[in-house]
Amino acid sequence: MLETAERAVATARVALLKRPGGSLELRDVPVPPLGEREVLVRIDACAVCGSDLHTAHGRRPHPLPAILGHEIAGTVVAVGAGPDVVDVVGEAITAGEQITWSVCASCGECDRCRGGLPQKCRQLFKYGHAANDEHSLAGGFASHVVLRPGTAIVRLPAGLTAVAAAPASCAVATAAAALRVAGDLHGRSVVVLGAGMLGLSVASLATARGAASVTVVDSRPERLDLLAAAAPQANTVPWSGNEAGLEHLVTGMLVADGADVVVDAGGSVATAQAAMRLIATGGTCVLAGTVAPVGNAACDPERIVRRQATIRGVHNYRPEDLAAAVSHLASPAGAGLASLVGPVMPLDAIDEALAMAAAGTAVRVVVTP
Ligand SMILES: [Zn+2]
Ligand SMILES: [Zn+2]
Structure with a gap:
């Protein structure tokens, strides 16, 4: 069944940043075969964070080319072989579920992970912050992303949309x-x-x-x-x-x-x-x-x-903070905050979406494939 699901998605659309200040290049790339305990996710929403703008405008060093975007929510397409991939409460993730996940993937075994700083793991990987190569889908300004082992995954509660949930995983x-x-x-x-x-x-x-x-x-x-x-x-x-x-x-x-x-x-x-x-x-x-x-x-x-x-x-967060963020956005007390997310722009208009975010008129512009 997993094989079928993977074959059903042969290519992904990505927006590549090749040089700071330049337009992003939209491109269709092959979806790589899933490694053990990796998760292929169809992106439903990715919000533009201020740090995406720092990178896009060259205000901080960043490996290029890159697929930016790290405030993401999406739907599980397929789960790689190996032991179950579980969410933050230990339940196995399966195809069709709507999720969000931590900006960081951590090893879980180094001194920093064991010391309560998984976001500073010595083998840290960050979605939307990595250099892109021909085989990776690692950022949110795209149609799909591949989650790595060591990513904290949180299911979206009923009633919380992907758009409203997107800023959970950073802000x-x-x-x-x-x-x-x-x-x-x-x-x-x-x-x-x-x-x-x-x-x-x-x-x-x-x-x-x-x-x-x-x-x-x-x-x-x-x-x-x-x-x-x-x-x-x-x-x-x-x-x-x-x-x-x-x-x-x-x-x-x-x-x-x-x-x-x-x-x-x-x-x-x-x-x-x-x-x-x-x-x-x-x-x-x-x-x-x-x-x-x-x-x-x-x-x-x-x-x-x-x-x-x-x-x-404080830089980034622990898995428990992501779970708290999702719960808050889904709660009556967080509904007002969730209502501020938007407008929603298509991925093909990524340059306009970044320009709109930079203009500051909207607190969170969201991109959707
Ligand atoms: Zn951010
Ligand atoms: Zn670690």
């Missing part, structure tokens, strides 16, 4: 990881710097997890407006966009001794240093937004010392 799961390291939120104040998909996800999750208050800062009023859907109880603070303005804003907020949990989802020098300066005594600052080099952020260490503050970096 929403990273938000879940950022709040996991921040600890119990009940009764604590949370400040989020940046209202992109990551910041909106943090605000939505923090509200659902019982934070006493959630305050989101951004320079783009149209992004702050999205909180009305993502986290209606959140306070919004408009920022002028210049660094001095943010300093002033931070100083004003520090009158109340800062916030118990501060998450930098903005990823600029200004937002990162404001995040470190905003921590209340005993609080935690999570830096999660910076995924391309930005320069040095300043913070007087005396502030960190006297406030007994914790500063954490």
Whole structure:
């Protein structure tokens, strides 16, 4: 039966990035034979993440040519030979099921995997981040992808569409990881710097997890407006966009001794240093937004010392965070966040989709084959 399923998909359509700033090349490529415990998935939706834009525009080094796209949901076409491929709760994956999966595939055996950092595995593979060769289907801007062993797979609950689920595997799961390291939120104040998909996800999750208050800062009023859907109880603070303005804003907020949990989802020098300066005594600052080099952020260490503050970096996430992200998007508390995903563009219009994402008018443009 598996053989039949594999033969039914002989070619896949892919969008290849060959040089930064250039158009993506649409091409039909052969579907490679499935290796042991690999999974062939038909892509139903792939969202454009900010880091795809960093790569497409050459703001960070990346092996080329590549199939970008890592916020993906799809339908299982075939499962390779060998032991069952199981999801995060240990149930075998079969053809026809709709799933999403971790941006990383990890070995599960190295010191980092065993130490609770599978996203930093010494043999890490990342979908949408690898150089493409003639035999690999490893990114989301395509009709199909081949999942490797060591990928955390989560089934989509009934009622959660592939489009709404797509951002789970980067933005929403990273938000879940950022709040996991921040600890119990009940009764604590949370400040989020940046209202992109990551910041909106943090605000939505923090509200659902019982934070006493959630305050989101951004320079783009149209992004702050999205909180009305993502986290209606959140306070919004408009920022002028210049660094001095943010300093002033931070100083004003520090009158109340800062916030118990501060998450930098903005990823600029200004937002990162404001995040470190905003921590209340005993609080935690999570830096999660910076995924391309930005320069040095300043913070007087005396502030960190006297406030007994914790500063954490979070990059990607553990399997449990992906499961939490999918559950949240499927829950009533996450429905508003899920509603922000779109518009949907065809794969053949990938250049227009990336341009639309870069223009920032939509928080998550989705590409579908
Ligand atoms: Zn991403
Ligand atoms: Zn490993």
